[in-house]
Amino acid sequence: MEFAELIKTPRVDGVVLHRPFMPTVEGTLCLTGHHLILSSRQDNTEELWLLHSNIDSIEKRFVGSLGSIIVKCKDLRVIQLDIPGMEECLNIASSIEALSTLDLVSLMYPFFYRPMFEVIEDGWNLFLPEDVFKDLESMTDEWRLSDVNKDFSVCPSYPPLVAVPKDVDDETLKKVATFRHSGRFPVLSYYHKKNGMVMMRAGQPLTGTNGRRCKEDEKLINATLRPGKRGYIIDTRTINVAQQAKARGGGFETEANYPQWRRIHKAIERSNILQESLIKLVEACNDQSHSMDRWLSKLEASNWQTHVKEILTTACLAAQCIDREGASVLVHGTEGTDSTLQVTSLAQIILDPACRTIRGFQGLVEREWLQAGHPFQQRCAQSAYSNSKPRQEAPSFLLFLDCVWQILRQFPCSFEFSESFLVLLFEHAYASQFGTFLGNSTAERTKLSLPEKTVSLWSWVNRPQELERLTNPLFEANSLVIWPSVAPQSLLLWEGVFLRWNRSSRCFDEAYDEMVHIIEYNKELQNKVNSLRRQLAELETEDPLLQTP
């Protein structure tokens, strides 16, 4: 298919662009296969380059022969293009609509994008399971790397290599896979170096209504317990939801069959409810009404903050079981691809200082989201402005980022990255020139040959100039476990995402610059003091007479 077929009018002059808190720009609008470009052709005004895949929905309005297209983006920005000429406007609108809803992955921009920068480190090879496992091997010999899934036949959403207890062979794993949702048998998610406790994740057990059991499953998860120790199973669903799952062949681990495990149910909502919540929240944030009651009741009705609180609380609980209680943990929900990953990844942020560095956080996203089979393609197909009925869209990853931001707010000095890194990940998960978030699983990514045909987001991020932009100037390595407060009074609305386009950020940016300045000035001073001290010390050792009395 040629993009040209979809582009009826490639170019319109005299288009006026309106963006919130920015001066309007008049210029020429161009449509390419992947971008909407507006250029004023003047030297100092910036151009607008908008990826079609970033467009969530559009609206058309006409006043006489002047048409306006309101473009609502997945990053929650809303812009308006005034286009002279009704026909041009209609053509542009229908082209945008067609181009922004292309279903075929191989037509996506990442396959056409050629980097304008030199790739220093190829992001596709940075976080391979075999390399990650080497670190684990240096700490414990209780785990092995199994290639039972090498052709993705045992579990289509798992990577080819997964860490499992050493004493469990591949045949057992295959049997366990038949007992777990989507073949997602329990695998290692995190090893807590301090006390050797582990966190595993899986899909729900397929006990069904007649209480099916699987000896191999019991054996597998018991193999992770030290003698005489017990563990926790954290089911991210409420007991009612878990009960209902039985009717559809799912279920949960019963005490009788798993006597060494204690099951805790939490209440993280399913994806369709989360998507609805996002839509409501964004609607509330864009409401220009001056009524305080209306805002607060809409914020409440969106339930977004409730989800944030619930997810954080569950993650704290998992971390608490591991660190405080010295127990191993198995986390699952239904499929084990959404709420499960939110919990396991956030627990690692709390427990493991390494995950709070830029590189470590990339590794965490890679391990616990991409390789763990979070279906990014499905979940991020549409964002909050979509008019089409949500299919499998859900802001699971955005909620995770929101929770990380909450912890970052409470421990502003303990993260190597700043808020902008989280915002960047949000943007790229929904629309990107990089291939990282394409596909739904490692299997799909392999099939699409993403590592060969596209550039990794990490290749771009891990360059000095980008890193500098994403670094938190306040960072000071903190090797401790960080326990956030989850009281509602301590959790805030993530303004950097949800109110980002509704206010001018100028004075906040200036204050931030001031902060960076204070920090740098202090560093510079300390360095000077230190070097003068050395100089003086050297003089004094050379000539003992100089020594101060």
Add this chain to the structure above:
Amino acid sequence: MEHIRTPKVEQVRLLDRFSNKSTNGTLYLTATHLIFVESNSNNSTSAGQEVWILHHHIASVEKLSLTTTGCPLVIQCRNFRLVHFVVQRERDCHDIYSSLLRLLRPVSYEELYAFSYNPKQNDQQREEGWQLIDLGAEFERMGVPCDQWQLTDVNRDFKVCETYPRDLYVPITASKPIIVGSSKFRSKGRFPVLTYFYQEKKAAVCRCSQPLSGFSARCLEDESLLQAISKANHNSRFVYVMDTRPKLNALANRAAGKGYENEDNYSNIRFQFVGIENIHVMRTSLQKLLEVIGTRSLSMSDYLVGLESSGWLRHIKAVVDAAIFLTKAVTVEGVSVLVHCSDGWDRTAQVCSLGSLLMDPYYRTIKGFMVLIEKDWISFGHKFADRCDQLDGDPKEVSPIFTQFLECVWQLTEQFPQAFEFSEWFLLQIHEHVHSCQYGNFLGNNQRQREELQLRERTHSLWAFLMSEKQNYLNPFYSPAYADSHPVLAPSTLPYNFKFWRNMYHQFDRSMHPRQSILKTILTLRENSCKAESALQSLESRLQQLGVTPIVTSDPPAPPPTRDQRSSALPPRPDSLILGAPINHKEEHQRQDDDEQEEVGEEATESFDTERTVEGSSGTESRKQSYGELDGTYSSELAKEEPAVVSLEFGVARMTC
């Protein structure tokens, strides 16, 4: 002292408000404070926590019914601290309870702490403290008196209006008979006077109380006074009259012979209601808010619903909206505005002061903010004694009007991080002392009363104290240049700009706060830079003495863009909350009292980098403690534990008061 029956009770437990934690200790009752000292428990290496509660801060004491563990005593403070003690013996509890009941309700001003508080200053220092803020000079700064406005001596002896100050500014053309006539037509004699003069447009902000218009009464003198105010501004042919009340309230007042200006009787006025609710609504609203946020294991939904139904943020927004209306009228339209409510000492004070703050960058500095409070609140007779319940008075007169003002300012500081010289700590500290009755500034209801009490002779001024620790209250992001580019602030009042002020209403609930504070970190860095600057100087001069040119360029690094007097070292942060700074300051601060001179040449490089402790991260110590706690619950209902409790428990590594 005669009220204290039991000065000391041992074996008292202090329960944490939001978790199941408790600490054991001893309770002491002194003439001014209730003090809880944690007993040095087995495994804690740190010194016991101390909680000091000034009697004046106590809003209520409640003795709950006896339980198996003892007799609970719940104390609620005006600075939003809530402590829950369990006293072992019922009789001790009762003694403390009845002593407190007596102590927290002083019947005469003489009993207030301010009259006994002695910060070791001599009379001259005290006198200087009181001279720090000079309102005469302030009006001069605004450009008054001028060709249109003059100082009148009509109230020299508080004869015309006893709740106004002696010095008042009125239009040149307003003669004494007009003023006196007008005052008789205004509630409590509070006739229209100048409170802020916007020099650029010669527009005035005036304030007064409601007219005694009833259904039809009119007063020619009052009409001429308004006319005079209008004429004093050549830029505009009319004045706005802002009635800050909801229209319904104003209408109801007519039946009582009060009311609002009839546009037909006054030439050239434009009348406007702005709808801020009265003191009773505000009091109930705050009570509701506190009830909601005091709930244990509060769900997000209940929190947001409670925030909405309390109406608190709606009221805050209403005040800010009114101030914006005032500011726009004066700075954009260049029109003079007369602001009133019922008596002109609550809503009027809020709107006038907040409006001035938006119009004039001076009020956004530390000194300027003191001046603003002194002018619009203290001197114009906001009834601090009644509103803050200083003496045992009418509970219906108590209302958080001033707290609301401080919160409005805080909301603005959140929107304009560079516009204010002071940080949140300054606002919190002022709030603390408005209720502490430790300084004379806020005692009484008006200037006349303060003079009678001889406060200037017998008490100390808060402003002098705050000024002496100015460094603690600086906002590191403050940019004086911002005032040049944004002399008038135009905040957005879309609802999402108003946030719950956690650091005020949960000031003492440490578990709710961020575990690391950017403000504190940056202030510490600035302090370090300060020290480094002087160290650098002394090192350089030492090297020069030795005849060596320092290797690094001897030019000092480019000075930071902040323009404060960084030469003087910071005064030590106070270590008691009540006597000193708000909670954030209290945190132990790693300071090296190092004499740089002596360290030269020694291996001092290490010690120079101030250590930063990570609060809230679990140290080994606290981890061990909670191990024990949790082992017991292993088989019990961990699943049932409420989320907030679960991780709040773990949020606090070590609780300090």
